[in-house]
Amino acid sequence: MIINNEDIIKTAKINEDEKKGIIDVFVTDVNSLKNVALSLSKMGFDHCLSVTCVDYRSRMSVIWHVSSYSNDEYKGHVVQLRIDVDTSKLVPDPKYRAPMIEVPSLVEVWKSAEFHERETHEMFGVNFQGHPDLRQILLPEDFYGKWPMRKDFTFNKSGIKYEFE
Amino acid sequence: MKDKEKRKLRGDVEGNARALATGFKYLVEPNRMTLDYPVESMKLAPNYRGFFTVDDKKCIGCSMCEMVCPPEAITMIPRVVSPTGETLPVQEGASQEAGAKPAKKTKRPVVNWGRCIYCYFCFDICPVDAFVRSNVHDLAYYNDADYRPSYEGYLKLPEDPVKKSKKVVPRPDMKRGIKYEPAP
């Protein structure tokens, strides 16, 4: 067991896959997410590789991949801190194509997550509560609220072949 | 850690002099690496990925190349097989075969050169190895329609546009990095 912190073991489901190099830490309660992140950070997982989101239509799971620069033991491992959000009960918001989901931001724990969370916000419509500067980063301004990386996003010109006459 | 400690600049005369001397050395003896194209042009290795065509006799019309093509440059066009084993356009084939045994329908790939990225995935997925490679790569067309040849046009491998130029091959060189020697 690489993760031996008792707080994390108590609050999260841990699944260590040596072969794929992922340690999956699945947090079931949103309120304990920040505490688990803090415990991981104290253990030595000091930077965030990626923040992403996977849309399963009925639920969305937000994933933080973290690893360590300073701790030799953890260098070769990537922890996948994961939380699921139920999307079926969200109230539609007329301003956006689909309602946003809300999860706490972990920028306070890992400063390196800042730009990744901004990207996930504009692509998936994840509202990271407590993010210091939640703006768009890659997409143009008029694309805000469309959440293009969600699976229900359709683009009627997809797959068109450009033919010049 | 010496993070806070400020580094000192050398700022020496010697360093400046050495930089100027090196610059002067290359002013007198420049190591030009460029090629005087199109007076000279490179003879490319046989494994260079350039324009390619398909062997009409070998192709079985299985559409694997169309499926694998990442930029969707390959289109399969319908053809019919003539009694001599060659493929003909559908209308032409139908009129010839009137009264005789029915024409066998098949398909052949055509590449839109405006989309092709020369990854050669089509080349490698072909179950009968029907594609024919060339190392011609420097070709330009006058208008957009020429990028999408007909099947007959596609079957002809394009000729090297700089055929008459002096052919050279790159060789590693201790002084210049690359030296161009006349091709054997």
Add this chain to the structure above:
Amino acid sequence: MNLNEKVYDISEAGSIEPEGDRTIALQIGPSHPGSGHMRIKTRMDGDIITKVDADIGFVHRTSEWLSERRQFIKAIPIVERIMLPDTVHANLAYVLALEKILNIEPPPRAQYLRSLAAEINRITSHLYGIGIFGIFLGSSTVYMWAFGDREPFIDLMEMLTGARITNSYIVPGGVRWEMPKGFKEKAESTLQYMENRFNDYNDIWAKNPVVEARTVNVGVVDRNRAISLGVVGPNLRASGVDYDTRKASPYAAYKDIDFEVPKMNHGDSYDRLLIRIEEIKQSIRIIRQILKDMPEGKIIADSIYSQLNPVMKKVFEQEQRVMFPAFFNQMRPAAAESIARVEAGRGEIFFYLKTNGDKYPYRFRWVTPSFRNLAYFSDVAVGYRLADLPAIYGSIDYFPPEADR
């Protein structure tokens, strides 16, 4: 919080600041300030930078979206086109993630050939970075030199793969082409040429007092700050962090190869310049070892080779060219997830791949080194003069199309 209002607020673009604020807004870019398709929004107090906001996305090409709507094999050219100076690494990272899902283990010779291609690519990538840094500081000599010296290595890649930059060399199970005859000799003389050139590079560039004056003590990032910003690659090691993915979680043939990870202590622009030259030296050492120790054997895994039809097997024996089994077209990996980390020239590439048994990837997350080095802009340049900004921007070897994806 109304997010819509925030989005349309062009806060830095010449907006009126409260009275008494003596700073002015200065926009650098987006029309190519040097090498970047990006806009650096700064606030200046005199010529001291007080705030930097990097506005990226001008060359965003929706690559993640595209790759999630295509067959698995078609993602290989897409990942390459995002990181043009680091094509082999991008290709390798994607194939590593895919191989973990497909449970394919490439044979040792293929592993060595992958490392060989990756190291040649690392040299070209660093020379590219050195050249761009040169033109940022106004030294067009080193720009021309570095781009010229990149050419022999690109020529090596052309000999190995048949294409100069977009090689598409690595496929699940191994590599596509065997090393051609005469490659070893050509590689060895190219390496010798590069080693001879280091003296000239030192004289005119790295040890030049003018360059030192522009870069020493500029853009200093200490170890803890580099870790908290999460920067990657040579920039991280220039700040004194001993981290290299090739050592931390070895892939390809790096388990068997003996090499050092160069490390610097000060973390200023000058260290970020020197470390690239040191890494080229290490890459030369690695290439020599690979050419010496390359094991014999097949270049493709048996599980792929056994699926080839007789025509393809004959082609493999005659030309040493691996053809694709039909399986590559109809890959439907079972539901699984995997990650891949690869040390590219600019830093660590991280790919997260999720499959669900369909013919397209369900989720394919790309994190490129330049996107992670973006943290440098908003944090490091503050407090330095405007004239130092090119020295900082150039030294981090930032590649906008790679960050924007």
